[in-house]
Amino acid sequence: MEYSSKKLEKQWQEYWAKNRSFEPSEDFTKKKKYILSMFPFPSGRLHMGHVRNYTLSDAFARYYRQQGFNVLHPIGFDSFGMPAENAAIKNGSHPKTWTYSNIDYMKGEFKSLGFSFSKERELATSDELYTKFEQGFIIDMYEKGLLYRKKGFLNWCPSCNTVLANEQVIDGTCWRCDTSVVKKDMNQYYFKITHYGDELLSDLSKLEGGWPKQVLTMQENWIGKSNGLEFRFSFDEASLGRLNNKFDGFDVFTTRPDTIYGVSYAAIAPEHEIVSYMIQNSLLDDSVREQIESMKNASSIERQKEKSGVALNLHVVHPLTKKSVPVWVANFVLMDYGSGAVMAVPAHDERDFDFAQKYDLPIHAVIKPFNSESDDTKAFTEIGELFNSESFNGLNSKDAQAKIIEHFEMLKIGTRKINFKLKDWGVSRQRYWGAPIPFVHCDDCGLVMEKKENLPIALPEDIVITGEGNPLDKHPTWKHCKCPSCGKDALRETDTMDTFVESSWYFLRFCASPKNWEDEAFSKEQIAYWMGVDHYIGGIEHAILHLLYARFFTKVFRDLGYISFDEPFERLL
Ligand SMILES: [Zn+2]
Ligand SMILES: [Zn+2]
Known part of the structure; x- marks a missing residue:
């Protein structure tokens, strides 16, 4: 028998629509499955990546329905964002008209592909009702x-x-x-989001087995928790005078306190308040000031590529040896990480090493490989045995880190600190x-x-x-x-x-019965039944931003008393 797609598919699509075949039941005594594909931006046309994702979720949804599960398989549109505005600039269309006509077209594509999405729960995040609850x-x-x-x-x-x-x-x-x-x-x-840094990190263990390992690792690195030492570099007398006694020093954070005796310069970000003060009060030569301005105007990616810097003619005192340490402005120091200032140990950090070579700064090795001598032609960045480190000589790096932090705390010149790469x-x-x-x-x-x-x-x-x-x-x-x-x-x-706010809670909205949509964002009872998402299907490119933000919102909503679980997505594909 010949398969007449035009005739047969249309016939079934009409049957499904008439019989509400893909609407979930409100009978919460049934066993459930929540199958979700990451919703699309209404760019105008589906692409093959979309079709791949929706085919996967559709297969799950149909399979579980046949197994007798009550299945929620919704779809919507992540419909705010710059492309609509750029289309408006280019073609003179109104962003709203552009967006909603694309949505209409894409709904037609969903239908003709035969995906078993719930029709009644379709939404667009630019709907005013969605904005209201958000x-x-x-x-x-x-x-x-x-x-x-x-x-x-x-x-x-x-x-x-x-x-x-x-x-x-x-x-x-x-x-x-x-x-x-x-x-x-x-x-x-x-x-x-930094308020949840620790929990976002530790709860990754709850997702093991359900999420691809690669995604868990990427989130872990993005959160970037590190233990270390924070201490203050104090200016010497001459520098205090140059700065009109406005600043007594600045804080730095290091994850390698075992290398403290190898410090040969300190580096601060071009945006650091001390630098701003010197510029505003004409304490720098024109050429220095110009170099600093051009560092500020480079993107952070560029700033990591080609290292550059300039000396400020300021000096701080090494907290242990009391030796004088020059202060440089360096483009690789970013204001949004830590305090915007670092101690530089060229012998044991590649970035510091390159910078020291470029500007002919001293390199003091203080860690050597176990059982061999140090090689001073490159930075030795691994852990090893301490030397040239006064009473800490002979210790291994790990023990020395703990002992040096204790030493700073005893002298009340520094403290143990946990730092996150994750920023608000x-x-x-x-x-x-x-x-x-x-x-x-x-x-x-x-x-x-x-x-x-x-x-x-x-x-x-x-x-x-x-x-x-x-x-x-x-x-x-x-x-x-x-x-x-x-x-x-x-x-x-x-x-x-930011449009990532809308996609941080849409999966909760889908749990709400559409007949209550006008009155509430979602109800606790409905959420308790449908969540978590049993299978979440989307691309690896969302490994950090969307998936991290959605986890963050889940924890916030829990603490606001709206929901009572910690993680939204049980399995990720
Ligand atoms: Zn521009
Ligand atoms: Zn007022």
Whole structure:
């Protein structure tokens, strides 16, 4: 018999739709499976990567239905984001029109591919209803101290007048207009993901066996927990004078306290407050100042490639030997890691070694391989046996690390410290097509949360998008509002949220019965039944960002009392 795809598939697609074949049951006594594919960005057309993922989840869903499970297999659209805005700039289309017409088209593609998705739970994260609940969560997180606003150094394109994500800086220039990107010190909202650093790390063990090992390792490295010593380098008398006694020194962190006797210089970031002070007070020669400015204007990726630096003509005192140590500005020291200052041990760190060779700085070896002599033509970065280290000579690195930290603590000149590579998550974007951050700036009250009954704070539809500046800020009326606290004239926050916020909780929204969607984001009972996701299917490119953020939100929602589990995704494919 001939297989007439056009006729047969249409017939079955109609049957499935009429019989609600893929809608999950609300009978929570049944055994369940929650099968989820990472939802797509509505770019316009499905690509083969999508088809691969949805075919996998569809096979799981159909298999478990046949086994008698109550199966939740939903789909939605991660529909905020820059591509919609860029299409608007290019073609003059409205981001909303562009997005929702793409969604319609892609829904048709899902249907003709025969995927067994729940129709009734389809959603787009740019739906105002979704924004409403998300803004509510943002307010809850702010009240809990998990969201804060502070100044930070961000990538800024002076031509586009917007902040760029690190991924949007290509060889130091703007991905869109090729202008050199600069670092700009500006206000930004941050989620306090570092508050969960320890738990995000230790709970990875709960995912072993369910998640690919590679993803667990990538998350572990990204969180980057390290134990070490923090101490303060104090300036010598001459340097104190040069700095008008404004600074007595600066803090550094090291994971290798066993190499402390090998310190031959200290390096600070070009953005360090001491450097800024020297520039502002004309304490540096023009040529030095210019070199520092050009370091600041390079992207962090560039700064890791070619090492460069300049001496500040300042000296600190070695905390143990009391010898004088020169202070350099070095481009590889980043302000957003640790304190923005490091002790440099060229004999035992490759980066410090290259820098010392380039600028002819001394190299003092203090660790040698067990049972052999040291080789001074390159950095010896492994653990070994200490020498040239006063009373610590002969110890192995591990013992010496513990003993040297104890020694610092006894002398009260330093402390044991745990450091994370993980940084707080900067979530504000100067873009139109995103969820508005629900805050108001009032001259009298400062930063004020919007009242929950006023949510959603929706985007205005009459918007002009040119690609320059923040469209919401330039809108003639949208930002003008009344202060929710005192009622006086105030200004709405015009930054919108990073779209990774929406994808951090959509899997919880799918658990909610659509008949309650207007009233609540989700219910505890429904969540308790459906979560965790039994099979989560998506690409390895999400190994860090999305999967880490979703784990973070899960822990936050648990601590806010909305849910009662620690991890969202049991098995990841
Ligand atoms: Zn640009
Ligand atoms: Zn006010």
